[in-house]
């Protein structure tokens with residue numbers, strides 16, 4: 001009786017899917033400020049990219065979806081580097097790109113400090129700095145509030161009247177007004193307790209405005225406007241001080257952004273002045289403590305949904321030292337948990353409804369021209385950004401990308417028309433929309449391009465996989481009807497027109513490029529490369545599944561079914577490899593042997609065509625993975641990690657995770673291509689979830705790729721397709737407990753070694769009727785909102 005009662009309590013408590021607190025504190029912390037070695041705005045060029053090492057390796061990012069701030073934690077001159085995602089200039093390729101909004105310096109002049117510590121706490125998304133200076137204890141905290149759309153900073157001291165400093169914002173990269181290419185105007189003006197940063201980006205005639213409100217408790221404030229137009233505020237002898245910072249441009253996400261010429265994209269939009277003024281007014285009205293609680297609740301609503309425990313031990317050394325030890329082979333499971341949760345933290349901080357999706361640097365950039373424009377690169381990078389949204393229980397964070405994609409859709413129809421006119425004019429339909437829509441590699445907040453050059457039309461299918469997964473993980477039929485199906489339908493229409501019949505009866509994408517693969521110093525052009533063919537096949541599968549669910553009978557579906565049989569999408573070569581190109585015999589004969597892209601395996605992840613139900617293909621995929629090699633750039637290792645997880649090889653997947661932490665991670669735990677690119681963070685987080693739980697083969701598979709090193713552990717709240725929230729514990733690589741919350745009441749199918757002897761009980765401890773298929777899959781009906789426990 002007693003045992004039963006206890007297990008019931010455990011059972012019930014284990015079901016709090018969105019547990020209010022995580023089991024552990026996840027904090028990045030350091031016992032020194034970010035370095036100031038390069039000097040501010042340093043533009044040291046590394047491999048052709050600007051490189052501010054202080055910013056890139058050592059600053060700590062906070063963000064609210066729209067804005068990203070990097071905190072340096074200095075005691076002499078604090079540097080808060082502020083970015084706002086719509087703040088764009090010409091960009092590196094003339095398609096528009098992400099640029100630095102402002103540098104905000106706090107001249108504090110505590111030139112040495114004792115007992116220094118700075119942190120970034122992932123549990124509540126608050127960054128702190130604390131130290132002693134001349135007998136007084138000083139502390140600061142920083143957070144980026146999504147609901148209030150401000151960045152809040154609080155400065156405190158252990159004794160009254162000890163806070164004196166200057167708030168000194170600087171607008172970076174100001175160029176001559178008449179320089180249309182890079183021109184940025186602006187001035188900083190201080191009036192009473194408010195500093196306003198205002199100007200325009202010439203290239204787009206894009207006005208911007210930022211405001212900094214300074215509130216002192218005790219002491220005095222004085223504003224000074226220097227001749228060079230740099231307004232500052234001096235704070236003298238305050239007890240504590242609060243800063244509210246906000247920024248905006250007159251960017252609005254509308255069709256016109258992607259259709260109109262640069263100079264008139266934003267014409268007629270409201271100046272951001274009223275918006276930022278209102279944000280500051282409301283923040284002041286609500287007050288710091290209110291904003292802080294509101295921020296924590298808002299953030300934890302997402303963050304607390306998933307818990308992962310690989311160790312009980314929290315190390316007591318700073319994060320940079322921990323990483324360094326890891327790099328030197330002293331592996332640490334806490335860092336592995338931390339990096340997993342950091343990916344979730346970064347996505348919550350850079351992708352929120354109402355603002356643009358997370359870009360190549362998330363929401364953070366200090367450069368005039370962010371590497372690769374801080375764009376949305378569609379031949380792997382943007383897809384990777386959103387992989388963890390689905391399996392780590394953050395599906396709504398995909399909405400910004402969905403909105404962005406739907407907004408550029410009209411321009412994407414034009415791109416489809418151009419592409420077909422150029423490459424397959426016979427297939428062109430005179431009604432523009434009937435040609436569907438397309439997206440090539442390049443896209444930014446300001447423009448998109450069609451496929452070609454170095455990546456084939458498959459980039460579009462690679463993209464619509466995100467839409468399908470969004471539906472498959474949420475099983476929201478309205479969403480399927482309104483958003484996912486139209487995306488798939490338009491993409492399938494486009495893709496159907498990129499195919500040309502061959503003498504052997506196949507239909508091949510022509511021209512076709514396996515993303516960025518280079519042969520004899522040129523991007524290699526071919527017909528029907530595996531990437532293009534398989535991404536077309538994936539799209540067709542997803543479209544037909546969606547049509548079935550919606551009971552749609554669009555005549556185009558007939559074309560899809562006919563074409564599907566002629567794609568011959570996956571081919572095995574003489575080395576036993578999944579080929580990259582049809583004309584390839586031995587592995588690596590065409591293209592770079594260890595190219596970072598491994599696009600021929602996109603059909604294995606994020607696609608699903610290559611799976612355990614196609615054992616020859618799965619074996620061939622492993623050959624390709626082995627030949628391609630593990631060590632690569634950040635995101636490329638993250639893709640390999642996901643692929644090894646899909647190959648159900650936990651030890652190899654884990655090795656890739658170790659490689660990412662060892663070779664592809666900076667001291668602030670940002671992923672590095674190099675330079676800093678956030679995709680590796682997101683791809684790695686998705687990959688860890690993929691090692692713990694899979695659901696792409698028509699059933700839920702707990703612990704499909706668990707490495708020997710993770711002997712014991714637990715997870716809570718990871719998502720499986722069908723909108724199931726899954727929690728499990730394991731020991732000696734064997735599952736000990738498994739719980740499933742059915743959010744949609746779908747049929748639940750689980751693959752388990754112990755399927756034949758397992759029982760399932762519902763939350764009233766009543767056994768659930770089971771069906772078995774094969775030896776290892778058990779199946780049961782679920783009720784919406786009900787919890788189930790599997791008893792072994």
Ligand code: FUC
Nearest residue numbers: 360372377379381516673
């Ligand atoms: C793709 C990759 C590059 C880089 C860029 C942003 O083109 O091939 O390596 O990640 O995106």
